[in-house]
Amino acid sequence: MTQESVLVLTLAAAIGTGTPLIFAAIGGVISERAGVINLGMEGMMLIGAVTTFLVDNKTGSPVAGFIAGGVAGALLALIHATLAISLRANQIVCGLALTIFGTGLASFIGKPIEGQGLTKSFGSLHIPALSSIPGVGPILFKQDVLVYLSWFVALIASLYLNRTRTGLSLRAVGENPATADAMGLSVVRMRYAHVVAGGLLAGFGGSYVILRIVPAWSQAGTTNGIGWIALALVVFASWRPLRVILGAYLFGVALQANFALQAKGITVIPAEFLAMLPYLLTVVILVVLTANRRTRGAGAPAALGLPFVRDER
Amino acid sequence: MEIPLKRRALAVVAGVTAVLLAACSSSTSSSTAAADAAPAKEKLKVAFVYIGVPGDAGWTYMHDQGRLEMEAALGDQVESTAVENVPEGPAGKKTFEDLARQGYKLIFGTSFGYMDQMLEVAAAYPDVKFMHATGYKTSANMGTYFGAAEEARYLSGMIAASVSKTGRLGYVAAFPIPEVVRGINAFELGAQAINPKATTKVVWTSTWYDPTIESKAAQSLLNAGVDVLAQHQDSPATGQAAEAVGARWLSYNSNMQTLAPKAWAGGPGWDWGPFYTAQAKAVIDGTWKSEQYYGNMKDGLVKLFGPAEDVPADAAAAVKAAQDAFVAGTAHPFDGPIADQAGKTQVAQGATAPMDALMSMQYFVKGVQGTIAK
Numbered sequence: 001m002t003q004e005s006v007l008v009l010t011l012a013a014a015i016g017t018g019t020p021l022i023f024a025a026i027g028g029v030i031s032e033r034a035g036v037i038n039l040g041m042e043g044m045m046l047i048g049a050v051t052t053f054l055v056d057n058k059t060g061s062p063v064a065g066f067i068a069g070g071v072a073g074a075l076l077a078l079i080h081a082t083l084a085i086s087l088r089a090n091q092i093v094c095g096l097a098l099t100i101f102g103t104g105l106a107s108f109i110g111k112p113i114e115g116q117g118l119t120k121s122f123g124s125l126h127i128p129a130l131s132s133i134p135g136v137g138p139i140l141f142k143q144d145v146l147v148y149l150s151w152f153v154a155l156i157a158s159l160y161l162n163r164t165r166t167g168l169s170l171r172a173v174g175e176n177p178a179t180a181d182a183m184g185l186s187v188v189r190m191r192y193a194h195v196v197a198g199g200l201l202a203g204f205g206g207s208y209v210i211l212r213i214v215p216a217w218s219q220a221g222t223t224n225g226i227g228w229i230a231l232a233l234v235v236f237a238s239w240r241p242l243r244v245i246l247g248a249y250l251f252g253v254a255l256q257a258n259f260a261l262q263a264k265g266i267t268v269i270p271a272e273f274l275a276m277l278p279y280l281l282t283v284v285i286l287v288v289l290t291a292n293r294r295t296r297g298a299g300a301p302a303a304l305g306l307p308f309v310r311d312e313r
Numbered sequence: 314m315e316i317p318l319k320r321r322a323l324a325v326v327a328g329v330t331a332v333l334l335a336a337c338s339s340s341t342s343s344s345t346a347a348a349d350a351a352p353a354k355e356k357l358k359v360a361f362v363y364i365g366v367p368g369d370a371g372w373t374y375m376h377d378q379g380r381l382e383m384e385a386a387l388g389d390q391v392e393s394t395a396v397e398n399v400p401e402g403p404a405g406k407k408t409f410e411d412l413a414r415q416g417y418k419l420i421f422g423t424s425f426g427y428m429d430q431m432l433e434v435a436a437a438y439p440d441v442k443f444m445h446a447t448g449y450k451t452s453a454n455m456g457t458y459f460g461a462a463e464e465a466r467y468l469s470g471m472i473a474a475s476v477s478k479t480g481r482l483g484y485v486a487a488f489p490i491p492e493v494v495r496g497i498n499a500f501e502l503g504a505q506a507i508n509p510k511a512t513t514k515v516v517w518t519s520t521w522y523d524p525t526i527e528s529k530a531a532q533s534l535l536n537a538g539v540d541v542l543a544q545h546q547d548s549p550a551t552g553q554a555a556e557a558v559g560a561r562w563l564s565y566n567s568n569m570q571t572l573a574p575k576a577w578a579g580g581p582g583w584d585w586g587p588f589y590t591a592q593a594k595a596v597i598d599g600t601w602k603s604e605q606y607y608g609n610m611k612d613g614l615v616k617l618f619g620p621a622e623d624v625p626a627d628a629a630a631a632v633k634a635a636q637d638a639f640v641a642g643t644a645h646p647f648d649g650p651i652a653d654q655a656g657k658t659q660v661a662q663g664a665t666a667p668m669d670a671l672m673s674m675q676y677f678v679k680g681v682q683g684t685i686a687k
Contacts (some may be wrong), residue, residue, distance in 0.1 A: 007538050216524065272686065
């Protein structure tokens with residue numbers, strides 16, 4: 001079929017697996033940097049996925065589908081923002097409710113398209129020159145346009161957070177909303193904007209799953225819990241967008257390793273153990289990060305999860 | 314002023330959560346409505362309990378097709394309902410109990426894990442007939458049903474070998490239980506009938522239905538150099554992975570041709586309609602009795618979809634001949650000689666693997682690359 005080695009092909013596939021995680025986890029970073037935890041990410045990804053499918057098959061345009069998926073995720077995030085910011089509800093509880101709601105709503109909307117296939121999607125886009133570098137080229141530069149977009153999103157998010165005035169304000173809102181408020185920043189407006197932006201990215205993550213991983217609607221099985229992995233990745237990345245890429249690809253490799261080893265005929269490690277490896281890895285990394293005094297909570301916004309009430313100090 | 318505010322917020326959250334939860338629970342049961350109108354004359358009420366949703370395009374879809382076929386065949390003699398997404402365990406037991414109480418006189422359960430719950434409920438409702446797919450426990454009013462998918466698996470292996478350029482086939486498999494192992498072996502034996510050097514590489518997913526995982530597993534097999542994929546999974550993700558790289562694919566359960574039209578070469582599947590019709594008819598006529606039904610291609614329970622049009626004519630003819638021999642009873646997929654991976658003879662020349670050996674199969678035949686976890 002191809003002359004690339006199995007290792008190169010496996011790593012290239014791992015990048016595809018990691019891409020929805022990048023979108024969603026950066027969405028998580030942005031939302032949490034504003035001080036709002038979003039446990040509704042899984043629901044937003046599913047809504048994004050089902051919307052992408054519907055719009056893509058209706059319009060025949062994967063671009064329109066991708067954008068619509070993001071918008072759908074953003075709308076669901078708007079509910080979260082209303083509950084968590086304006087009504088000052090417990091962020092954990094309403095985040096969970098939104099995941100359950102999003103899953104149910106997506107199944108409901110998706111009822112007519114069950115068992116159908118996606119008709120149009122993005123193909124691979126080989127970047128000239130770069131894709132012919134041995135090893136690295138086929139792994140990194142023979143991907144689809146959305147993979148490149150995910151890098152761009154991570155880069156922009158990183159620059160935005162660290163190098164812009166609004167980014168600085170955002171961090172202030174997440175660290176110490178009372179002070180930010182005293183400085184004349186609108187905490188409520190900042191939080192709304194970034195929770196919705198986070199939902200948009202989570203929706204993009206769901207869109208990617210439909211467009212490039214499983215081109216059929218299969219209810220909750222479509223995202224299969226990766227919204228939760230994205231949440232863990234936010235912590236793993238210490239709330240830094242560029243580190244999200246690293247974590248997402250690590251997870252991708254772990255997921256791909258199971259089948260790559262089996263297909264290679266390496267059966268020393270039972271398949272059932274390898275199947276839990278990505279999740280085990282997530283748990284272990286989180287334990288290591290929190291057990292270490294230096295890294296515990298490093299990068300976590302100080303006001304994360306706390307509703308802001310102007311009268312309370 | 315602080316406390317009332319928090320209380321108000323809490324009340325809002327609780328309210329919204331309740332609404333949200335209600336909204337999603339109603340969505341999963343939206344298609345389970347039963348006809349409540351009082352029938353003019355006594356209709357047989359038949360219920361189907363599904364592990365998934367008919368929209369899976371696979372296992373549950375085919376059972377639901379069978380249900381609709383039964384309704385069409387028996388007209389106003391029956392009415393039926395289907396309950397979707399019923400988990401195995403206590404929730405499943407409650408579903409069976411509810412259905413029995415609502416006057417359903419014939420209840421089908423389509424997942425292995427319902428076995429013990431069905432048996433319990435069957436004992437409490439002796440006038441209700443229960444039929445359990447893929448299980449092995451029976452009682453006076455509970456039978457089992459399944460079929461010899463290995464016949465169609467064998468034929469699909471023949472198709473696979475005929476469209477493969479390299480003779481290297483791949484198999485995305487769920488769990489190392491006898492049903493799946495039997496299917497893999499039959500597939501490889503069929504492939505060898507066309508190309509004696511054909512091999513089948515097996516990857517386990519440890520899941521029946523998880524499109525993302527299935528797609529990853531399929532991709533790894535393709536990366537490892539196989540050019541035709543088969544599956545014992547309930548979603549079409551394997552085929553979509555094959556389609557993306559121009560490889561070929563043998564589907565399972567239903568005719569999945571439209572889901573990956575270029576990759577699809579055929580596939581084994583089911584037709585439950587005639588069986589469901591016969592069961593309902595037997596209950597209506599008062600002739601139903603508990604049995605362990607094991608259907609096959611001859612009964613029409615097991616089917617081969619395809620071969621696809623581009624499968625070479627001589628191979629298609631060979632498939633047809635083998636199918637005719639299975640139907641006529643002159644051949645069986647597990648006719649000897651059959652050696653396992655270690656070269657040990659499992660079925661002697663001139664013999665056929667007996668039923669109990671098929672039902673407990675825990676070895677791979679020679680040519681299969683992979684291991685069965687003990």
